[in-house]
Amino acid sequence: MHIFYTPDITQNTYTLNEEESKHCVRVLRLPIGSQVNLVDGKGGFYTAEIISDNPKKVNLSILQVQREFHKRNHYLHIAVAPTKNIDRIEWFLEKATELGIDEITPIITDRSERRIVKEDRLNKVITSAIKQSIKAYHPKLNEAISYDAFLKLPFEGDKLIAHCIDHEDKKYISELVAPHQKYLILIGPEGDFTSKEVNLALNKGYKPLTLGDNRLRTETAALSVCFEINYLNR
Structure with missing residues (x-):
């Protein structure tokens, strides 16, 4: 499971920053069509698909979102x-x-x-x-x-x-x-x-x-x- 931290996600598409894009393409070598997960730090857990593999600007399409993912009871x-x-x-x-x-x-x-x-x-x-x-x-x-x-x-x-x-x-x-x-x-x-x-x-x-x-x-x-x-x- 490949997870990226995306605190400013608001739309149905998202662009990884340059550091995360480079990690996605150069290190993980994930091609177009690969699915990844995103977390926004506020309880949102997203499933997304890579739609462009520019190592400076990877674009993602959001497929699914779970709110209050594993919310704690304290x-x-x-x-x-x-x-x-x-x-x-x-x-x-x-x-x-x-x-x-x-x-x-x-x-x-x-x-x-x-x-x-x-x-x-x-x-x-x-x-x-x-x-x-x-x-x-x-x-x-x-x-x-x-x-x-x-x-x-x-x-x-x-x-x-x-x-x-x-x-x-x-x-x-x-x-x-x-x-x-x-x-x-x-x-x-x-x-x-x-x-x-x-x-x-x-x-x-x-x-x-x-x-x-x-x-x-x-x-x-x-x-x-x-x-x-x-x-x-x-």
């Missing part, structure tokens, strides 16, 4: 401190997209190892992952934001903060939330959130979350949360 937003090694956050984005995630926000905390994030590069990782895993919804990647500013943003749903500081009320995800809801979960940097940051979140209505006794890397913690939420909503 909404997961993970706000995570970017890792110093960008490859690790790219790995998280790829795997989280494969598992299922709706929104990601890089948050800059007191102990953040990275304070600049190139969204264009990370979005390419997400786009590649939705094509590989046949997802019709493209997760939203927000611009990096300070921790304090992020906590001021509104969110209607379950809000959790995963941290390593001893806290009597910390519980597992399955003890804190129900299926088929909206979830927002905070994941801190390698050095964890500060006590001040944890208390600030708790005062904003976040519930303390434990991921177990193991000390996890940032990207591992974020991915484990993604897996647990998806398992809860299986």
Whole structure:
């Protein structure tokens, strides 16, 4: 199955951009008459036929469209401190997209190892992952934001903060939330959130979350949360 990401598709015909056209003709070597699939990132899954094989401008005719393709029964937003090694956050984005995630926000905390994030590069990782895993919804990647500013943003749903500081009320995800809801979960940097940051979140209505006794890397913690939420909503 050959899948192309086409976020601006609106008509019964579509022209791939030069990069995708070259990949279609030069790499995949697909001739006129071949059928391919398109995803628009908004739930549309299309079947199309190649009607011209110009390596700079491949034209497609839309044969069929499925709306809300594999629409999820919940909404997961993970706000995570970017890792110093960008490859690790790219790995998280790829795997989280494969598992299922709706929104990601890089948050800059007191102990953040990275304070600049190139969204264009990370979005390419997400786009590649939705094509590989046949997802019709493209997760939203927000611009990096300070921790304090992020906590001021509104969110209607379950809000959790995963941290390593001893806290009597910390519980597992399955003890804190129900299926088929909206979830927002905070994941801190390698050095964890500060006590001040944890208390600030708790005062904003976040519930303390434990991921177990193991000390996890940032990207591992974020991915484990993604897996647990998806398992809860299986």
